[in-house]
Amino acid sequence: MKTLLLNRPAVIHDPPHVLEDIIHGHPVTPKHFRLEVDHDGIAWITFDSPKSSANVWNEETLREFNHVLENIEHDTRAKALVLRSAKERIFIAGADIKAIRSLPHARVNDLIWLGQAVFDRLARLKIPKVAAIHGACMGGGFEVTLCCDWRIASDHDSTKIGLPETQLGILPAWGGSTRLSRLVGLRKALDLITTGKLLNAGAAKKAGLVSHVVPMERMEVLARRLVRGKRPASRFHFENFLAPVIGRMARRKVLQKTRGLYPSVTKAVEVVCHAVRGEIENGLLLERNAVDELLRSPDAARLIDLFFKREEAGKRPVSDGTVLPILDATVIGAGVMGSGIAHTLASRGVRVLMTDVSNDSLARGLERIHGLVSDATRRRLVTQVQGRDTLDRISATHVKVPLCRHHLIIEAATENMELKKKIFADLAMRVPVDTILATNTSALSIAELARSVPHPERVIGLHFFNPVHRMPLVEIITLPETSADVLATAVSFVQKIGKTPVVVKDSPGFLVNRILVPYLMEAVRLHQNGVPVKDIDDAMLEFGMPMGPMRLLDEIGLDVAAHVARTLATAFPDRFPNSDALDKMVSAGHLGRKSGEGFYKYENGKEITPARHADLPKHESIQTKLALLISQEAMRCLKEGIARSADDIDLAMVLGTGYPPFRGGPVTFARDTGIIDY
Incomplete structure (x- = not known):
């Protein structure tokens, strides 16, 4: 020595x-x-x-x-x-x-x-x-x-x-x-x-x-x-x-x-x-x-295990299909999600055609992309050359152009099934039969959308999370008829662009939203029963969530949350009671941060914290109730085979919602604490 x-x-x-x-x-x-x-x-x-x-x-x-x-x-x-x-x-x-x-x-x-x-x-x-x-x-x-x-x-x-x-x-x-x-x-x-x-x-x-x-x-x-x-x-x-x-x-x-x-x-x-x-x-x-x-500490063991789960998901093939190279892709829609997806793909070397119905929409989308690149360059996350190359890979048009060499189309239009069907029907006539048609829906049925086009085996869901450039998860939603080649290509592509893919079945809410909505709706119910939003949010911050459920609803947008909640209430009426609380707020124009008011009020982009009230349930009881709902729904998804494994469910919830990594995920939390009999 x-x-x-x-x-x-x-x-x-x-x-x-x-x-x-x-x-x-x-x-x-x-x-x-x-x-x-x-x-x-x-x-x-x-x-x-x-x-x-x-x-x-x-x-x-x-x-x-x-x-x-x-x-x-x-x-x-x-x-x-x-x-x-x-x-x-x-x-x-x-x-x-x-x-x-x-x-x-x-x-x-x-x-x-x-x-x-x-x-x-x-x-x-x-x-x-x-x-x-x-x-x-x-x-x-x-x-x-x-x-x-x-x-x-x-x-x-x-x-x-x-x-x-x-x-x-x-x-x-x-x-x-x-x-x-x-x-x-x-x-x-x-x-x-x-x-x-x-x-x-x-x-x-x-x-x-x-x-x-x-x-x-x-x-x-x-x-x-x-x-x-x-x-x-x-x-x-x-x-x-x-x-x-x-x-x-x-x-x-x-x-x-x-x-x-x-x-x-x-x-x-x-x-x-x-x-x-x-x-x-x-x-x-x-x-x-x-x-x-x-x-x-068990925390370190869980964090290390989670690291391995993410490493594996970022590398493993999930089918024996042939992976087709995708060098060019089309993104339909230049809104927040569409422009975010286009930016992410281009930053990873993919040539992207972004389309929308008007030049004004495209201009706003391109402006958002320029802002993302400028911010990344300013923060030295990318070099000036890398930023320029990202912008050079993006082209935009509001007219129909040939898409023969684009083997992946990602539709990111408004959450409206009829609109999406119309877009897919048009695409089916303009692209080769082996082109993958993907939708970025957060809750709509992939099966229903696939029935609107020939060769439904090429239709798939690619659910990115907002903001796209920061959120590492992509849900890949499959159908029984999804071909092995399409699945293998989609998984490989998501890995190529630096995201973590989790493969899930087509089911209302898919995986993350399916697990998240009962938690969010119970938080709304607690508020309706007199618990201040700040108390609810503080309870879950102390549990380890990066953001409380009420603040998260404001960030998502109450209109979007209400739409997903209705979808799940229709699919599971016995467990997802249809509350009109969000609908009333949306009708009043309170959409969350984007409208300046939701469960919180915002001025100049800053949150105005509501006052606290006394004599209300302790944080521990709120934590227990809400954490239990997350784990219960996660265990149901596991039992129903919505995801391929408990590891995938834990990983999706950590990466997609910020579920506390040191707890390992909702399935691990349920097993470690014994809060659920299964």
Whole structure:
């Protein structure tokens, strides 16, 4: 162990015996790394895990990396070091989360010790070190770069940098919680770690995470130039001396945002603020202790399980059909949803034709798209070039044009069945028989729509959620006659545009709205019985929902919510009593935020909070009642086979409604708490 840590007095005192065995065991032959020392004395370490599209840290790769560093220490030719990846879109994806989830708790602790020790060895190397980042650089992938003198990044759109561990219920524990504040200052470090945000190369440079951003082809030349120059001095951040004050402010902020429901975030504030000063070793000890504590929490287990569910849904095929390539698509309708869908498709490389009945409608739609691109560019979520390319992929017309090369049509017109039937009947005469006809309806019957066209096997529902550019879920609604090729193509397409697909049956409300409506309608009923909207919303915020049900109704639009509620009341009259409360509000012109008044009043876009009342049901009773309704309907959907699995239901509710991720989803919540007999 002393060989690794170079006599640092307290780096990892009393290391576990298994770690001693790993470090001082038999030499390993690296399979995941290539080491080449060139004529300039630069040691090029290339991370390239065989038979995998990603590089990850696990016991095997950490041992190999340790062995490579040891070779460099003893190679007198090595005057500098460059760490890079051979993968096309991934630098290092971080720790192997599957290994962490499957290992016994004690072995996870060993893995944390090992990562800290090996990365510390890199930090202690006396030669200049450069991390050449191309592709995803997350978690432990970024933590290892913090041990280098320079971090340079490619300007490719696959380059994303950050520390997302708090989203998994843990925190950066291979030095990230200790070293980042020394690089960028305490405030930025806290923001990056507590939010878990990932930055593109330009935003990472602005934040100070990397020093240079260049095209991938120029990274080697830049790395060579940097190692020949003067090594950068440690930056002085005066704010780091104000850690107690900044820590108190940050803690208040995260508690206000999370209501104390995410222990990893508050623990991260504590660790980062205590680790910012003093020896690195003390910070590493704090990291280890914090992760040990957090991993014992069921919240972390649920968040990690949810991560796997989303990863699987974003990659897995769902049928044995043939996936047809879709390079061009048509979006019918330039309203909020239509323009949002067009923008999302174009930003992911799809050429889009957006159509509507008038130039005025198209102009408003294009204006919304320009606004989305401008906002993303301003916030450095995309580069100027990427924004321009997105706009270049979108064309618009209000006249009928040939659609022969467009293999996907997405209709996003008003929620009116007769109008949609008319649009589909027209499309059926203008496109080839193998063109997929998709509708973005949130509640209307796909089967009824399919009966209006020849070849109903090509009709499918693609239900995007608003706002499209932010909401990650797409419900793919199928019929018994949906062809395997259509389903395979639709799922692959949704994955291609960066969304998470969940396949559901054609049923009133589909999945998310079917589960959500009883919850929303019960909230309305509580209000009718005298419970103030603020009390109802506060109760569910304390449960972990990102927005209370009354505020959510205002955001959705009371007219839209009333339409979906009527659809479900017609389909399930015994369980969805038809309330006229929303209809009365709509008739009075109170549509929610868009009209300036719903359950809340709004002035200049700002909510005016209604007053509270006394002597009303406690928040806990409201929570219990409303949470129970969500889980009950979720379990009914599972029993009826509306979705393919409980995992899909949980994932859809988390991604589509913001159901508290740390609770795992409504099915997991029901099973863990036993609130439902099933």
